[in-house]
Structure formats: structure tokens, C-alpha cells
Amino acid sequence: MSDELTNSQLGAMAYDPAPESASIARIKPAYGLFINGEFSDPSSHEAFVTLNPATEEPLASVAQASTADVDRAVYAARRAYDTVWSKTTGAERSKYLFRIARIIQERSRELAVVETLDNGKPIRESRDIDIPLAAAHFFYYAGWADKLDHAGFGPDPKPLGVAGQIIPWNFPLLMAAWKLAPALAAGNTCVLKPAETTPLSALILAEILQQAELPEGVVNIITGDGSTGAALVDHPGVDKIAFTGSTEVGRLIQQRVATSHKHLTLELGGKGANIVFEDAPIDEMIEGIIDGIFFNQGHVCCAGSRLLVQESVADDVLRRLIRRVDQLRVGDPLDKNTDVGAINSAAQLARIKELTAYGEEEGATRYTSTCSLPDKGYWFAPTVFADVSQSHRIAREEIFGPVLSVLTFRTPEEAVAKANNTNYGLACGVWSEKGSRTLWVAERLRAGVVWANTYNRFDPTSPFGGVRESGFGREGGRHGLEAYLNV
Amino acid sequence: MQLPSGSTVPAVENETQLRALLGGLSGVDAVGAEARAAKLATRSLKKSTKLAALDLAISMVDLTTLEGADTPGRVTSLCTKAMHPDPSDSGVPHVAAACVYPDLVAHARHVLGASPVKVAAVATSFPSGRASLNVKLLDVREAVSAGADEIDMVIDRGAFLSGRLGQVFDEVVAVKEACGSTHLKVILETGELVTYDNVRRASWIAMLAGADFIKTSTGKVGVNATLPTALVMLEAVRDFAETTGVVVGVKVAGGIRSAKDALRYLVVINETVGSAWLSPDRFRFGASSLLNDLLMQRLKQRRGVYVRPDEFSGD
Numbered sequence: 001m002s003d004e005l006t007n008s009q010l011g012a013m014a015y016d017p018a019p020e021s022a023s024i025a026r027i028k029p030a031y032g033l034f035i036n037g038e039f040s041d042p043s044s045h046e047a048f049v050t051l052n053p054a055t056e057e058p059l060a061s062v063a064q065a066s067t068a069d070v071d072r073a074v075y076a077a078r079r080a081y082d083t084v085w086s087k088t089t090g091a092e093r094s095k096y097l098f099r100i101a102r103i104i105q106e107r108s109r110e111l112a113v114v115e116t117l118d119n120g121k122p123i124r125e126s127r128d129i130d131i132p133l134a135a136a137h138f139f140y141y142a143g144w145a146d147k148l149d150h151a152g153f154g155p156d157p158k159p160l161g162v163a164g165q166i167i168p169w170n171f172p173l174l175m176a177a178w179k180l181a182p183a184l185a186a187g188n189t190c191v192l193k194p195a196e197t198t199p200l201s202a203l204i205l206a207e208i209l210q211q212a213e214l215p216e217g218v219v220n221i222i223t224g225d226g227s228t229g230a231a232l233v234d235h236p237g238v239d240k241i242a243f244t245g246s247t248e249v250g251r252l253i254q255q256r257v258a259t260s261h262k263h264l265t266l267e268l269g270g271k272g273a274n275i276v277f278e279d280a281p282i283d284e285m286i287e288g289i290i291d292g293i294f295f296n297q298g299h300v301c302c303a304g305s306r307l308l309v310q311e312s313v314a315d316d317v318l319r320r321l322i323r324r325v326d327q328l329r330v331g332d333p334l335d336k337n338t339d340v341g342a343i344n345s346a347a348q349l350a351r352i353k354e355l356t357a358y359g360e361e362e363g364a365t366r367y368t369s370t371c372s373l374p375d376k377g378y379w380f381a382p383t384v385f386a387d388v389s390q391s392h393r394i395a396r397e398e399i400f401g402p403v404l405s406v407l408t409f410r411t412p413e414e415a416v417a418k419a420n421n422t423n424y425g426l427a428c429g430v431w432s433e434k435g436s437r438t439l440w441v442a443e444r445l446r447a448g449v450v451w452a453n454t455y456n457r458f459d460p461t462s463p464f465g466g467v468r469e470s471g472f473g474r475e476g477g478r479h480g481l482e483a484y485l486n487v
Numbered sequence: 488m489q490l491p492s493g494s495t496v497p498a499v500e501n502e503t504q505l506r507a508l509l510g511g512l513s514g515v516d517a518v519g520a521e522a523r524a525a526k527l528a529t530r531s532l533k534k535s536t537k538l539a540a541l542d543l544a545i546s547m548v549d550l551t552t553l554e555g556a557d558t559p560g561r562v563t564s565l566c567t568k569a570m571h572p573d574p575s576d577s578g579v580p581h582v583a584a585a586c587v588y589p590d591l592v593a594h595a596r597h598v599l600g601a602s603p604v605k606v607a608a609v610a611t612s613f614p615s616g617r618a619s620l621n622v623k624l625l626d627v628r629e630a631v632s633a634g635a636d637e638i639d640m641v642i643d644r645g646a647f648l649s650g651r652l653g654q655v656f657d658e659v660v661a662v663k664e665a666c667g668s669t670h671l672k673v674i675l676e677t678g679e680l681v682t683y684d685n686v687r688r689a690s691w692i693a694m695l696a697g698a699d700f701i702k703t704s705t706g707k708v709g710v711n712a713t714l715p716t717a718l719v720m721l722e723a724v725r726d727f728a729e730t731t732g733v734v735v736g737v738k739v740a741g742g743i744r745s746a747k748d749a750l751r752y753l754v755v756i757n758e759t760v761g762s763a764w765l766s767p768d769r770f771r772f773g774a775s776s777l778l779n780d781l782l783m784q785r786l787k788q789r790r791g792v793y794v795r796p797d798e799f800s801g802d
Contacts (some may be wrong), residue, residue: 008761016533
């Protein structure tokens with residue numbers, strides 16, 4: 001009876017392409033700087049091109065903001081703060097935030113396509129996660145704007161003033177929402193700098209701010225490379241720097257603001273551990289590991305890039321995991337059935353390749369998905385390293401790509417020790433059906449976020465942030481207000 | 488997936504052994520299982536994939552009438568439709584089976600004649616199963632001798648929920664024996680088992696006791712087939728096949744009315760258990776109104792426009 005069935009092929013029903021239309025994005029050929037409520041050319045007239053990482057084709061020309069432009073943006077934000085925003089009531093600010101949230105929802109399809117084109121992430125994720133969550137953050141903080149007296153920071157907490165916000169390329173619009181929504185709710189004005197490789201959704205957001213008739217200068221969005229970010233960090237007119245990105249750059253920023261009056265919050269890298277006990281709900285756990293590391297091509301600061309699995313079930317978990325990895329659909333990010341999209345940039349791809357080469361050199365067993373990869377664009381097939389040791393570079397350094405390192409442990413104590421044996425401390429996951437053990441482990445993990453029987457879940461009401469080299473300060477929830485209030 | 492050759496289904500001699508086997512099963516995290524099913528439900532089937540999937544779904548339908556008001560006339564009409572769902576297009580496959588109450592099996596058999604469409608009968612005091620074992624077995628034997636190819640039995644949910652797992656197992660074994668070579672589908676009535684952990688355990692009890700198929704529901708209670716329940720059951724048949732080499736089928740029944748829903752189940756099969764189950768031999772839809780929507784979507788794919796519902800016969 002089972003002869004014909006010795007091979008039941010997963011994914012035997014091949015799916016025809018189901019692409020979302022790129023034209024929905026309505027991307028303009030060129031974008032200027034959004035300063036004082038309008039788009040303007042940069043003083044230097046310099047521009048750079050943003051690419052579609054899935055095809056390496058140019059999407060648009062984007063302005064390169066110089067130090068003079070940064071100065072103009074900070075000045076606009078300061079004037080807006082002094083003359084308008086600091087005199088606007090919480091209830092009024094709330095109305096603007098609600099309006100922005102609703103327009104994001106109205107334009108969600110367009111934003112999802114823009115995000116996928118510019119970033120390389122699958123349309124399923126930008127459509128179902130990035131854009132809805134971005135709107136949810138504005139909705140959530142809209143609710144706080146007139147209730148700051150009751151947020152637990154004493155009566156009438158004051159904003160900081162002008163916030164300089166620098167965001168990464170992995171969740172471009174979502175990170176903009178994480179930064180702008182609490183800052184505006186708390187009464188600050190903002191200068192936002194999106195990442196060099198993914199500026200487009202922030203520029204669409206600028207259009208949305210115009211549509212919402214947000215007073216001019218309250219939010220200014222300036223595009224550029226690292227020099228633009230540095231000029232913003234160094235600007236004396238900025239009261240607060242909020243940065244999300246690499247630990248390396250975070251360290252530089254902290255040094256540069258050390259002698260100034262500026263407030264600082266940093267959300268940096270991570271090397272999250274997903275800890276799997278032998279009594280874990282196995283099918284959901286496999287999905288959780290997959291979500292933990294292959295969500296957004298692993299370009300997630302809190303990615304579960306280390307899998308710590310109890311030795312007694314390691315073989316079974318690895319077998320099921322590899323079977324599942326092979327099923328991931330890698331390819332055209334605009335295809336609605338794509339699970340894993342393109343790597344965001346050539347530089348990031350090179351970094352992933354470099355670190356995975358170390359993995360092999362150091363003696364880990366490499367398993368790479370047999371999926372075929374497109375000829376053009378930046379691609380990296382989902383990869384799992386087994387037999388990884390704590391001392392391997394792939395167990396210590398953030399790869400920021402679709403690469404999982406699998407280690408084993410014998411006891412809960414050993415799991416905690418290995419999970420904590422890192423300079424980072426952003427997120428961890430614990431998988432077990434035994435609640436008491438989950439709590440015992442969670443209490444001992446040095447991480448800002450611990451997920452139980454799930455991974456990579458985000459909600460605007462829940463604070464997010466790291467400890468140690470993963471940064472400080474919280475985004476989301478009531479805690480997220482603190483980063484933008486003088487308390 | 489690679490299956491071991493030859494059957495190695497563990498023998499279950501007593502309830503203690505059964506409990507030990509079930510105790511080795513992993514739990515199901517409800518939030519995770521539902522999230523996985525919801526994610527798979529976003530798959531988008533287009534063009535040739537959709538056409539092939541619609542035809543496959545038609546071939547997997549157990550066209551069902553299970554009403555107190557059923558008559559020979561209604562069964563005739565059901566069986567006729569089962570053989571030729573769309574008489575204007577010979578390219579439309581026949582459905583897998585016509586599913587009726589035991590007293591109408593002989594009539595259904597007569598109408599279907601030598602057609603490849605099977606006769607399925609719900610037996611064992613369907614849908615509640617609240618009768619003595621003797622009555623249930625008699626119900627099965629009569630349906631089998633009247634010509635049923637497949638028996639859809641219900642488990643004793645009361646026994647399961649009160650912890651008499653051995654009794655549930657023994658009943659399935661007894662019914663299987665009464666079936667002889669007739670195919671046995673075991674209805675778990677997942678809407679009454681409520682938790683996914685229960686669904687997984689009940690699936691294993693049925694499979695260990697010799698079920699050829701495990702089936703979600705009778706269609707007669709508030710909660711019938713759902714995508715996450717089907718996911719959990721497919722994971723169970725996959726794990727059972729990997730452990731024992733025996734491939735058990737899955738039938739989802741109750742509340743599946745649209746082609747869109749049906750295709751979602753096919754996606755879950757495709758990405759959970761794979762090609763071996765993408766066949767009417769291993770997967771069925773118990774449904775009545777689903778067939779017409781499948782036919783309508785099939786024509787829509789071919790003609791590019793929707794036709795009127797009256798284009799298809801009522802049953």
C-alpha cells in the first residue's frame with residue numbers, strides 16, 4: 001500500500017505566478033527633501049538612485065541632503081515647535097494622528113507595493129504586517145496624545161522639542177511610524193532620515209502628511225547617506241536623537257552626543273535565541289523558528305538567529321526544520337505567494353556571504369534550500385547551520401540575513417547560559433508546553449523581549465527594545481512615550 | 488516525505504498502552520496552529536493552477552444529502568449529479584462519492600450502477616452516535632450489505648470526553664471489523680472535542696484502530712470543519728504515515744460552501760502533507776452546495792465571466 005507513497009512531495013501543486021501590479025506604486029521619477037511642509041531641491045542639487053533589489057533596476061532619484069539642508073530641516077522643526085506644535089492641544093494632535101493613520105489605511109495597497117519594490121520584502125509581509133502595523137502605531141499613539149497626564153509620568157509631562165530620528169532599511173515605513181507617532185503624540189516636532197536604500201515609503205508618508213494637513217515643519221523628512229545622518233546627530237538644534245540600526249553606528253552616535261544636552265534612545269542589533277524544549281508544540285514551534293529567522297529575509301534586529309534545541313529532540317527538530325526550509329518560496333517579492341524576497345542591497349548580500357563562509361570554515365554543517373534563485377537582483381537561499389558551537393562566528397555575530405545557527409543544550413540552566421552568552425540582548429523565544437519552566441527561563445534571559453511559544457509578534461501596545469549592546473529605550477506602549485517626554 | 492516500507496502500526500492491547508502512545512504526542516499550540524492556517528489561507532491560486540485545483544476539488548467531493556426529508560427521488564437526483572456534475576461539459580470529473588443515510592444505500596447503489604462514483608453511508612447512529620454498540624454495528628452491517636463502498640462512522644464523543652479512550656478505540660476496531668473490506672471513515676466531530684489537543688489525540692486513536700480516513704465533522708453541530716482543524720489532522724496523518732508506513736486519508740465536512748474555501752484546504756494539503764494526499768483516494772470534501780460553486784468558478788476561469796447560478800442543477 002505504501003509503495004506508491006514512499007515519496008509524498010510537498011509543494012507538488014505548483015502555483016502560477018500571482019504578482020501584484022508594480023504600477024500601483026505610482027512612484028515618481030524624482031523626489032526632493034520634505035522640509036517645512038513642501039518638497040524642495042537639496043542645496044547641493046545632488047541626488048542618488050534607489051534600486052529595486054529584486055531586479056537591480058532604478059526606481060527613483062532621491063535628493064541627497066547636505067549639512068545646509070539638515071540645518072534647514074532642523075530650523076523648520078524648531079520654528080514649528082515654537083510657533084505651532086507646542087501650542088497645539090493633545091486633543092488636536094490626536095486628531096492629526098488619527099487622520100494620518102486613516103490615510104495610511106486608505107493608501108495601504110500603494111504603500112505595500114512601494115515598500116516591496118524598494119526593500120525587496122515579499123508583498124504578503126508588506127501588505128499583512130508592515131503597513132497595517134504602521135497604521136496601528138499612529139492609531140495607538142493618537143489615543144495617548146490627550147492623556148499624557150495619566151501616562152504615569154506625573155502631571156503635564158513636557159515634550160523634549162525637536163527630535164532627530166534615523167531609521168533603518170528593514171521595515172522602512174513601520175520604523176518611521178514607530179518613531180513619528182509617539183514623538184508627535186508627546187508634542188515634539190521631528191526631522192526623520194530614512195535609510196539610504198529604502199527612502200521611498202517615507203516620501204509617500206510625506207505626501208500623506210500633506211494630505212492630513214499636518215502643520216508645516218512639524219515633520220520634516222530628509223533623505224541621504226550616512227553623512228546626512230551624522231549632520232543630524234551633530235546638529236545643536238536637535239534635542240533628541242532616536243536611532244534604529246547597527247550596533248556599530250549606534251556606538252558612534254552615543255559617543256557623538258555624549259557631551260551634549262541631547263536625549264538618546266538606541267535600538268540596535270541582536271542575536272536572538274529561540275530556545276526549544278523537548279515538550280514544545282512541535283508543528284507550531286517549527287513555524288515559529290521559520291518566522292523567527294526567515295521573516296523579512298532575516299533582516300530583523302530581533303530575529304531568532306540562534307536556535308537552541310534540547311539535545312533529546314534535536315535530530316527530529318532539525319529534520320522537520322530542513323523539510324520546512326526547503327518549502328519556502330523564494331523569488332519575486334511582488335508575487336503574493338512568495339515567502340522570502342530579495343536581500344536589500346549588494347553590501348548586505350556580501351556581508352551575509354562573508355559570514356556564512358566562516359560558518360563552513362569553522363566546521364558547522366551547512367544546509368541550504370534547494371530553491372532556485374532569480375538571475376538578477378540580490379538573493380540568498382535560506383540556510384541552516386547545524387553543529388554550531390558557541391565559539392563560532394555564526395553563533396556570535398549578527399548576520400542579518402536568512403541564516404539560522406542551530407546549537408543544542410541539555411538542561412534549562414545550560415539553555416539560559418548559552419542564550420545569555422552574547423553581547424546583545426534584544427529578543428528571545430521559549431518553546432515549551434510547561435508554563436512554569438517557560439517563566440523560569442524567561443526570568444533569567446537577558447533580553448528586552450521574550451516570546452513564549454511564538455516569535456516576531458509586534459503590537460503597538462507592547463514595548464520593544466533591548467539591553468546591553470542591543471541598545472536602550474523602549475518603543476511602543478506607554479513606555480514608548482517616555483523616550484519623547486522630559487521625565 | 489520518505490515513509491518506512493511495510494506497516495508497523497503499533498499493536499494496542501489495552502487502554503494503558505493506548506494512553507502511553509497518546510502521551511508521546513506533542514501538544515498543539517492553538518494560537519500558532521490558527522496563525523499557520525490563516526497564513527496558508529492567503530495563498531493566491533491563479534490561471535492553470537486554479538483550473539487544475541478546481542477539477543481536483545470536484546473529484547474529491549462526497550456529494551451529500553443527510554436530511555430527514557430525503558427520499559428515493561432526491562437520492563436519484565443527487566447520484567445523477569454525482570456522475571455528471573455538469574452534463575454540458577464532459578471534461579468535468581465525476582465526484583468521489585454520494586453520501587446518504589443507510590436506508591437509502593440500496594437505492595443509491597442502484598442509480599449509480601457501474602459508475603466509478605462510490606456510495607458512502609453514514610452509520611453507527613449518525614450523527615450523535617448515542618446507541619449501544621450492537622445497534623451501531625447492525626447499522627454498519629446493513630449499510631455494507633446494501634452495497635455501501637464506504638462507511639462514515641462517528642466516534643463516541645461522550646466516551647472520549649469522559650476519558651474512556653479505550654472504549655473509543657474498541658468501537659472503531661469493532662466497526663472496522665464489521666466493515667470488512669469496505670472503506671472506513673471515522674468522524675471525530677471536532678466541534679464537540681473543542682481543543683486541538685483533543686483533535687490530535689482522537690485522530691491517533693482512530694488511526695491506530697484502523698481508520699482508512701479520519702473526518703472532521705458530521706455537519707450537524709455548531710462548529711464543523713475549519714482550516715486549522717484540518718491542518719492539525721493532516722499533521723496527524725503525516726506523522727502517522729512517517730511512523731507506521733500507513734497512509735490515512737482526511738475528509739473535511741460541514742460548512743464548506745465556496746470554491747475559495749475548498750482551494751484553501753488544497754493549499755494546506757500541498758504544504759503540509761504533499762502530493763500523496765492530493766487525490767480523492769486520500770482527501771475528500773463532504774458537501775452539498777460546494778459542488779455548484781466549484782462548477783461556477785470553473786466556468787468563470789474558462790469563459791472569463793460568471794454565469795447565472797441557474798446554469799447548474801440544484802442537486
